[in-house]
Amino acid sequence: MMTHPLEPADHRFAALPEHPGKIIAVHLAYASRAAQRGRRPAAPSYFLKPGSSVAGTGGTLERPAGTELLAFEGEIALVIGTPARHVSITQAWDHVGWVTAANDFGVYDLRSNDKGSNLRNKGVDGFTPLGPELLDARTIDPAALRVRTWVDGELVQEDTTSALLFPLAQFVADLSQHLTLERGDVILTGTPAGSSVVGPGAVVEVEVDAPTAPGAPTSGRLRTTIAQSQVPFDPALGSLPAVDDTQREEAWGSREAAGLPPVAGEADATAAGGPERFVLSPAQREKLEAAPVAGLSAALRKRGLHHCLLDGLRPMHPERKLIGTARTLRFVPAREDLFTAHGGGFNTQKQVFDSVGEGEVIVIEARGDSGAGTLGDILALRALHRGAAGVVTDGAIRDFEAVAEIGLTAFSAGAHPSVLGRKHVPWDSDVAVACGGATVLPGDVIVGDSDGLVVIPPAVLDEIVETTLENEERDAWIAARIAEGEAIEGLFPMNEAWKARYAAWRRER
DSSP, X not given: OOOOSOOOSSGGGTTSSSOOSOEEEESOOBHHHHHHHTOOOSSOOEEEEOGGGEEOTTEEEEEOTTOOOEEOOEEEEEEEOSOBSSOOHHHHGGGEEEEEEEEOOEEGGXXXXXXXXXXXHHOSTTOEEEEEEEEEGGGSOGGXXXXXXXXXXXXXXXXXXXXXXXXXXXXXXXXXXXXXXXXXXXXXXXXXXXXXXXXXXXXXXXXXXXXXXXXXXXXXOEEEEEEEOOOOOOTTTSOOOOOOHHHHHHHHSSTTTTTOOOOTTHHHHHHTTXXXXXXXXXXXXXXHHHSOHHHHHHHHHHTTOOOOEETTOEESSTTOOEEEEEEEEEEEEOOHHHHHHHTSSSOHHHHHHHHOOTTXXXXXXXXXXXXXXXXXXXXXXXXXXXXXXXXXXXXXXSSHHHHHHHTOOEEESOBOOSOGGGTEEEEEESSOEEETTEEEOTTOEEEEETTEXXXXXXXXXXXXXXXXXXXXXXXXXXXXXXXXXXXXXTBTTBOHHHHHHHHHHHHHO
């Protein structure tokens, strides 16, 4: 943190060393946001915001009259310390003086006639809060920063600069190719997934910190309260606010969040285990914890489901149990032209690991080919951070010991040092896959322990679990009788006499 060398009289700029000559904002910067938008830029792109949009912490931001889609975007702001013109990416960070929190507010109702300039929808007075404290850029690692956003005390955005599509220094170097970055200029470095709409009365807070740096320096929370403007737009002067379902979906983050019905085809996808997949209840998870895979397998066979075992896969941590719903990923055999088109950048594999939900299991179809890794330590770390229950692959795991140390629960066909492209091309996700000889659909229930893995269709889950637990209780009773010295014949399986004794025991219990 720093004591500001220049304290402007205008409280709006209290967090900055001086009035910024220009504010430059990055469009898409985080992998999570790119996945949400469905597009990944090959290079950074930018827009300008006026200096009059700057605000300090603790202020009130007015949603313009006649609008509904005011959206927050928690971001990391870079403040230029020394002028930069034609600097290399290795020199660029030396020109950043400070880092702080920013909120890049925008009103989607005003986007239509801006033609991409974002002037009206993001240039309103107060739409760029910054602060409250500056972090000295020389004392922090630009690859180890974190940004978090809260709405009314609830955490809604969290990501780190390790997940950026482009390093922070690249923004400085790239911009310096085209214009001079001057002391006090601000670069808003893009927002991660989680941006959404807020209304009057909401309190939005953004914090940027360096959690791994000595002392864990922080910007503190940048706080903004939302109010409603009563000043109408004059239709004689310019275009009025206008919204459609596309704007609502982008502002809220999804059609579901915006309260919109699925588009054509989405309802079918949902019914087939698409975007809205089955979610385990806490009670179901608790029962599955008590149900061994061997017992579940027997109950599935008794139900007529004989092909629900994922064969040949061994647990990385045999002492752990894996329980979750399937998120699927399919690899096709390696082919050079296909890997060139589909294997690089923010490919399907990375998209799945970057968007896996809490309690989900990433199930990978690698055709049983363990001649190359299907994930490594970086992806495992991201899945663990996202709250994934684990990973199941009928291919190999690269960086096997590192993945084991990270702690992600995993089942695989073994270890292999080679990278993905030697054998596999990441092709598609959230489709039916074949893993370990079994078909797995998105949303299917995956359970694994030291005996192996089973896939359970959600429609029969409760029946299979209850049958398993009943069988486990019966087998435990039989084992107790064997331990007492009873003979196996007639007891395992039980004849009518033993069945009667067991039924009487259950009634008494």
